[in-house]
Amino acid sequence: MNQQIRLTVNGTEHRSEVPARRLLVDFLRYDLGLTGTKEGCSVGVCGACTVLIDGEMAASCITLAAAVDGAQITTIEGIAQDGKLHPVQQAFIDHGGFQCGICTPGQVMAAKALLDENPNPTEDEIKAWMMGNLCRCTGYYGILNSVAAAAGSTPGSNA
Amino acid sequence: MNDFEFHSPSSLEEAFELLDRYGDDARVMAGGTGVVLQMKQRLSQPGHVVGLRKVPGLNSIGLTGNGSAGGIEVGAMVTHRTLENDPTVVQILPMVAATYHHVATPRIRSMATVGGGLVHGDPNEDPPPTLIALGALVVLTSSSGRREMPVEELFVDYYETDVQPGEILTSVTIPQQPPGSGSAYLKFLPRTADDYATVSVAAIVTRGNGNTCSDVKIVLGAVGMTPVHATQAESLLRGQTLTPENIAACASAVKEVVDPLDDFRGSAEYKRDMAEVFTRRAIEQAIQQTLENRPAA
Numbered sequence: 001m002n003q004q005i006r007l008t009v010n011g012t013e014h015r016s017e018v019p020a021r022r023l024l025v026d027f028l029r030y031d032l033g034l035t036g037t038k039e040g041c042s043v044g045v046c047g048a049c050t051v052l053i054d055g056e057m058a059a060s061c062i063t064l065a066a067a068v069d070g071a072q073i074t075t076i077e078g079i080a081q082d083g084k085l086h087p088v089q090q091a092f093i094d095h096g097g098f099q100c101g102i103c104t105p106g107q108v109m110a111a112k113a114l115l116d117e118n119p120n121p122t123e124d125e126i127k128a129w130m131m132g133n134l135c136r137c138t139g140y141y142g143i144l145n146s147v148a149a150a151a152g153s154t155p156g157s158n159a
Numbered sequence: 160m161n162d163f164e165f166h167s168p169s170s171l172e173e174a175f176e177l178l179d180r181y182g183d184d185a186r187v188m189a190g191g192t193g194v195v196l197q198m199k200q201r202l203s204q205p206g207h208v209v210g211l212r213k214v215p216g217l218n219s220i221g222l223t224g225n226g227s228a229g230g231i232e233v234g235a236m237v238t239h240r241t242l243e244n245d246p247t248v249v250q251i252l253p254m255v256a257a258t259y260h261h262v263a264t265p266r267i268r269s270m271a272t273v274g275g276g277l278v279h280g281d282p283n284e285d286p287p288p289t290l291i292a293l294g295a296l297v298v299l300t301s302s303s304g305r306r307e308m309p310v311e312e313l314f315v316d317y318y319e320t321d322v323q324p325g326e327i328l329t330s331v332t333i334p335q336q337p338p339g340s341g342s343a344y345l346k347f348l349p350r351t352a353d354d355y356a357t358v359s360v361a362a363i364v365t366r367g368n369g370n371t372c373s374d375v376k377i378v379l380g381a382v383g384m385t386p387v388h389a390t391q392a393e394s395l396l397r398g399q400t401l402t403p404e405n406i407a408a409c410a411s412a413v414k415e416v417v418d419p420l421d422d423f424r425g426s427a428e429y430k431r432d433m434a435e436v437f438t439r440r441a442i443e444q445a446i447q448q449t450l451e452n453r454p455a456a
């Protein structure tokens with residue numbers, strides 16, 4: 001059954017008609033062409049599909065687009081401003097926060113959510129927060145160092 | 160996923176009307192972390208899904224009663240993260256904040272709601288043992304009225320609760336721990352930090368005069384079709400002196416009531432052994448806390 005939905009994605013309002021079973025990740029990727037958001041596990045575990053819904057971190061692979069009608073969605077495409085990368089994006093480049101890159105949009109969105117709420121996290125707070133974003137490539141220290149750098153603290157020594 | 164119609168009622172009355180109209184063919188959705196997965200796996204194929212996101216009045220955390228007789232009332236749509244970070248909860252019910260903090264990952268906790276977590280009825284979930292140990296109540300509301308029920312009575316079987324078609328869990332009331340008590344919620348995670356428990360134990364020990372145990376609550380998760388309240392084990396410690404022997408006897412008795420499944424988190428035998436070990440540790444930690452909380456003489 002089709003439903004009318006209104007979602008504001010990265011500041012742009014979209015009114016669409018979608019099947020009720022349309023997942024948010026598919027709405028973003030296939031209906032809007034915003035393929036920066038990735039799908040890994042499809043069951044809420046890996047974090048590749050992380051987006052912000054009204055500022056809160058969420059797994060778009062287990063969210064129905066219709067269920068978040070009216071919400072503000074922020075994806076990886078929406079965080080650079082005026083052609084300048086978001087500090088978290090820049091830090092991932094500068095500190096080896098990614099290799100193959102498939103997990104990276106989710107990592108960056110998770111890190112952004114953390115820093116929006118807690119601009120000066122400790123190393124333990126970064127680890128506890130980022131535990132839900134899996135990476136098969138980096139060994140995690142590059143990610144940890146990138147998040148710490150974006151927060152303005154000194155990256156760890158394991159880079 | 161099967162085709163269905165999604166409804167976004169903007170009041171409880173409207174939600175009840177939809178649930179009454181569609182009966183067994185309707186499914187409530189809160190955070191969706193449980194129900195969307197079940198629909199993806201076709202374990203559930205409702206024709207109508209009733210989302211609660213736009214229903215007002217289910218998002219607050221408030222105090223009930225006064226002083227140590229008081230507790231908190233939590234709206235069903237409050238998320239796990241909101242609850243675990245709420246300053247009042249952290250202050251007066253630290254066991255609840257700590258337990259919700261153990262669930263999955265921050266991303267899941269940002270989505271999953273307190274009501275959804277309970278009605279999900281998965282015996283491996285973290286909050287139920289703690290809420291049962293504390294004597295929490297749920298409020299179930301429908302077009303024909305409202306009933307209150309101890310969280311303990313909510314769980315009927317594997318993924319099955321006593322919530323009837325047409326009912327919405329609207330709030331949870333959690334009393335404070337008794338004065339002079341200490342508590343612990345232990346989650347045994349031999350695999351990964353974001354896993355469900357292999358075994359979990361909530362324990363609350365209340366200290367009487369001297370070194371006696373005036374009351375004790377022991378509730379286990381992930382060791383049966385529903386959370387397991389080990390009342391027989393409790394009776395071995397209640398009224399007794401808190402000696403290592405009495406604690407060991409109490410912990411050992413939980414092995415008689417747990418009935419874990421063999422699965423990738425461990426064999427039934429291993430989980431039974433771990434239920435004893437973690438019960439003992441939870442009691443010891445709770446006792447330690449009673450000493451720390453004791454007012455200076």
Ligand SMILES: Cc1cc2nc3c(=O)[nH]c(=O)nc-3n(C[C@H](O)[C@H](O)[C@H](O)COP(=O)(O)OP(=O)(O)OC[C@H]3O[C@@H](n4cnc5c(N)ncnc54)[C@H](O)[C@@H]3O)c2cc1C
Nearest residue numbers: 189190191192193194263271272274275276278284285328
């Ligand atoms: C990757 C992952 C890891 C997880 N790990 C853990 C873990 O470590 N520990 C743990 O405890 N849990 C864990 N969970 C389970 C999670 O806690 C539950 O899925 C969640 O709490 C359900 O809440 P929800 O708001 O998303 O409910 P929903 O999925 O929306 O609903 C769940 C059930 O409750 C019903 N329902 C929801 N709200 C109401 C209401 N107010 N009244 C009546 N019925 C209602 C729905 O119809 C459905 O049957 C995990 C889940 C995922 C996806």
Ligand code: FES
Nearest residue numbers: 040041042047061
């Ligand atoms: S794809 Fe959504 S969490 Fe893995």
Ligand code: FES
Nearest residue numbers: 099101135136137
């Ligand atoms: S960079 Fe390859 S999975 Fe993380």
